[in-house]
Amino acid sequence: MNTLLKIAREQKNLKTRELAQLIGIDQALISKFEKGTRKPTKEQIKKLSEVLDIDYETLITEWIKARILYEIKDEEFGIKALQLAEAEAIYNASFKRKPLSKNLQAILVDIDLLKKELDNFRQFDSFRIAQALELEYTFESNRIEGNTLTLRETDLVVNEGLTVSGKSMREHLEAINHQEAIGYIKQLLERNFSLNERELLSIHNLILRGIIPEDAGKYRKVQVMIKGSSHMPPQPYLVAKAMEDYFIWFLENKNKIHPIILAAEMHERLVTIHPFIDGNGRTSRLVMNLILLQHGYVIANIKGDYNTRMQYYKALEIAQTSNNKEDFLVFIAQTEKESLERYISIIKQ
Missing domain, CATH: 1.10.3290.10 (Fido-like domain)
Structure with missing residues (x-):
């Protein structure tokens, strides 16, 4: 997701400072989002989607995926848990x-x-x-x-x-x-x-x-x-x-x-x-x-x-x-x- 945000910002010819002002957050946060050291909130995802013209479904899906991967990390049974979660989510x-x-x-x-x-x-x-x-x-x-x-x-x-x-x-x-x-x-x-x-x-x-x-x-x-x-x-x-x-x-x-x-x-x-x-x-x-x-x-x-x-x-x-x-x-x-x-x-x- 961090790469997606950076590419979209550059295509809009926006500096991190300018994007931060449009979103209403600190400039340092934009840099952290793009480096992947900090995850935006769901509300910030919505604003980023609107300002950068990124499809909200694409962006929120990437955001959820990052959260899931962060949670399971290198857990021994992470993949099995993910499969069970997928089945439950579908139903x-x-x-x-x-x-x-x-x-x-x-x-x-x-x-x-x-x-x-x-x-x-x-x-x-x-x-x-x-x-x-x-x-x-x-x-x-x-x-x-x-x-x-x-x-x-x-x-x-x-x-x-x-x-x-x-x-x-x-x-x-x-x-x-x-x-x-x-x-x-x-x-x-x-x-x-x-x-x-x-x-x-x-x-x-x-x-x-x-x-x-x-x-x-x-x-x-x-x-x-x-x-x-x-x-x-x-x-x-x-x-x-x-x-x-x-x-x-x-x-x-x-x-x-x-x-x-x-x-x-x-x-x-x-x-x-x-x-x-x-x-x-x-x-x-x-x-x-x-x-x-x-x-x-x-x-x-x-x-x-x-x-x-x-x-x-x-x-x-x-x-x-x-x-x-x-x-x-x-x-x-x-x-x-x-x-x-x-x-x-x-x-x-």
Whole structure:
């Protein structure tokens, strides 16, 4: 950074005395900055950037790098600590929330108007409507993950207890388990439970029960990769800390942001951490819908057809690799809007 400052000053044809006057500091400090014997403060970095026309991001990055290198020096475990810090910094950055776009705000307004309309028709709601839509949700959520049972076959397996010829035992268990997991989150709603680690692990346990029993309801102990995605989930030794941060974020934000955004964020953040060997997608969508139902919305049923699935995966990929969640938040909000519209149309009939 010291060389960068000197070159920029000379290009501006400024003497150290002149630069010091413009910054409002002692001339000797400028010389020390350029020799590397003294580090400027963050506020001085900002002023130097403005006066010398140096890109602030470039200058502050050099400043942070110098501070890090100074701290680790020749420490034996300095490099390992740096690698751990980098991994944590990446995942902490994903927990920062950006302002909502006008497009997303407009969809949320539409959703809240639909919810008010739905509230006026609640007396016409029925168990059979909920049962049919929950079955569709099980079918679609499993279809996203590659389950080949049709909606009718899912009904036969879940409600009739039948087996479908040509379909694997895993596919049968995925249908049964998912339906039971829906039942479990409905029990949580009746008990007015807020999401916590214990309940999350219980949901995941139901999803993988009988499929991978040794990993059901447990965080992974190995590194994983997401098929078809360039996103690399955190190393297994970082999962527990990432999940701790996940629940801290939830507690800090559950009463501050719109429920649709809260639900979508909790879905994206969980699947990005990818804390389980398998069942991350289904568990993340169940967590999202638990939050939606808690706030009086309906299940946001993401379809499992090819086009919708690809749109869903693409939006997730962008959120995970560029820290730009706009597409994903819009996708979830639009899905909830369409689910509300359909629910209202069914009740009105």
